[in-house]
Amino acid sequence: MTRFAAILLCWLGLLAAAPAAAEDPRNFIYTGPGELETNLELLDRADIDGAQVVYPWRMLEPEKGVYDFSAIEADLALADAAGKQLFAQIQDRFFLAKARRIPQYMLDDPEYGGGLARQYDNPGEGEPVGQGWTAMHWNPAVRARFQALLQALGERFDGRLYGVNLPESSFDPLTEDGDRNGFTCDAYFAATLDNMRAARAAFAKTEVVQYLNFWPCEWNNDHAFMERAFALAVEEGIGAGGPDIVPHKRAQMKNAYPFFNRHKDELPLIAMAIQEPTLTYTNPETGRKYTREEFVAFARDYLGVDVIFWSVEAPWLARE
Numbered sequence: 001m002t003r004f005a006a007i008l009l010c011w012l013g014l015l016a017a018a019p020a021a022a023e024d025p026r027n028f029i030y031t032g033p034g035e036l037e038t039n040l041e042l043l044d045r046a047d048i049d050g051a052q053v054v055y056p057w058r059m060l061e062p063e064k065g066v067y068d069f070s071a072i073e074a075d076l077a078l079a080d081a082a083g084k085q086l087f088a089q090i091q092d093r094f095f096l097a098k099a100r101r102i103p104q105y106m107l108d109d110p111e112y113g114g115g116l117a118r119q120y121d122n123p124g125e126g127e128p129v130g131q132g133w134t135a136m137h138w139n140p141a142v143r144a145r146f147q148a149l150l151q152a153l154g155e156r157f158d159g160r161l162y163g164v165n166l167p168e169s170s171f172d173p174l175t176e177d178g179d180r181n182g183f184t185c186d187a188y189f190a191a192t193l194d195n196m197r198a199a200r201a202a203f204a205k206t207e208v209v210q211y212l213n214f215w216p217c218e219w220n221n222d223h224a225f226m227e228r229a230f231a232l233a234v235e236e237g238i239g240a241g242g243p244d245i246v247p248h249k250r251a252q253m254k255n256a257y258p259f260f261n262r263h264k265d266e267l268p269l270i271a272m273a274i275q276e277p278t279l280t281y282t283n284p285e286t287g288r289k290y291t292r293e294e295f296v297a298f299a300r301d302y303l304g305v306d307v308i309f310w311s312v313e314a315p316w317l318a319r320e
Contacts, residue, residue: 048084086162087207088157157206193228247295
């Protein structure tokens with residue numbers, strides 16, 4: 001063997017042993033109910049693989065045990081016609097004071113303790129803090145109804161939807177609510193994990209993702225909530241995600257982000273969003289809003305993201 005051949009073989013061996021470069025995440029658009037039809041020109045783009053649509057609980061269960069999945073069916077038909085995939089977010093929390101979009105019977109029946117608990121809402125960088133609501137899953141009656149909804153969704157859509165995700169783990173309760181209808185941080189955490197298991201049981205073929213970003217009462221995993229939630233996701237084959245990709249932001253780096261990095265090769269799917277508030281953040285290194293390239297590089301290389309849900313207001317999606 002010549003010296004050149006030996007060098008070539010050595011170089012080829014090193015090249016084969018080198019880890020493959022991570023692929024860029026797939027792009028989905030992110031919309032609300034009834035908005036997909038008005039964004040079909042985005043869905044039809046070759047660089048868009050699908051859509052994520054947020055469906056409020058009340059829309060899906062207008063009466064107790066009576067389900068209306070017509071909105072999902074309509075969006076699924078649009079996605080199928082375009083040759084794209086649909087991800088459904090089942091929304092149990094809301095970010096406006098007047099938005100109380102859980103079924104009316106849960107607001108009225110004392111069994112559910114009011115159904116909703118007030119929470120703070122941070123709508124974006126530089127925006128005033130507002131008030132929103134989250135479903136009281138620590139109330140077993142509320143949680144049972146949510147899991148019944150997941151079961152009904154699974155019976156209709158398992159294998160038809162590409163994915164289903166549960167909303168963010170973050171909940172910032174209003175301290176002046178006092179007793180808060182039995183809320184404790186441990187009960188909230190246990191209820192969230194119970195819903196994760198229920199979603200996985202309801203969907204055998206469709207991807208299941210739990211949004212994990214923060215936990216009430218926890219900072220930097222000091223209650224091991226984040227650690228245990230990711231461990232359950234890995235064990236049960238549940239994907240993970242979150243509503244915000246903000247490169248190197250301190251709050252996220254002290255909470256969920258390191259766990260995405262640690263488990264990115266173990267989770268079946270990582271799906272994260274760049275929603276409207278995310279677009280308001282400034283990159284401290286440049287003094288300008290984050291670019292698409294900065295979002296994608298951090299999502300790909302550090303977080304291990306497979307799918308990004310892009311707000312239709314993202315500048316790179318601007319219509320001609």
